[in-house]
Amino acid sequence: MRDTVITRDMVANPKTKYGNARASTRHFITQRVTGAINIAFLIFLLFVVVRLAGQDRPDMVSVLGNAWIGLPLAALLVVVTVHMRNGMRDVLEDYFAGSLYRLLMLLNTLFCILVAVAGVAALLKLVFWG
Template sequence: MREPVVTREMIADPKTKYGDARASTRHFFLQRLSGASNILFTAFLIFIVVRLAGAGRADVVGLIGNPFVGIPFAILFAIVCFHMSIGMNEVIEDYVGEARSNRLAVSLNAFFALAVGVVGAVSILKIVFWG
């Protein structure tokens, strides 16, 4: 089944229904919320980078192994991956033409972001709890 062709007039007319309003609002809100939390965590990330500049492995494990540093760092990593997933979904929805390719690309994007987020957060938490 082919999707209807969307014209410029359809998009410009506020009376036409184009897309899912709730999903669009949810994506907009979640992207802004995750972006704001990323801004808040940026100072924390800068602290980690400056603190670990030129440090050896033992110093890195010692700093990230501190629960007050490692747990927020793992949360930051997960939020950044979530934000990346939402942003890439927007790019896919805007630039991938066919519905079948769009669904595959969105699914692969979700899998990739989830895999990177889980591997990164679990790796950080492993350092926190098991050194």
């Protein structure tokens, strides 16, 4: 399988088809929606951070162990990692191509999954098992 080289002439000509239009649209919408959700959750996150400021570990565990706090934070963590993966995808698309791009995207995806799973597991442990 050969890598397609996109030239300046192809990009400048609006009738030239390059890239996957459906995937690009999905990526654009996902990035905007996750960004909007991050902004909406910012107030909630600030509340939690201010509530935990100066508290010791048992108080932190009791606040984060509350289902009304811990479960939305777990959902926020998933949304943030999706947003992070898409943002890094933009950077990787700009600077890398071919098999190196695919390798870096795989590593990016695995890192984001690792962060999401570890964070959600920790929050769910606090919520359900203290």
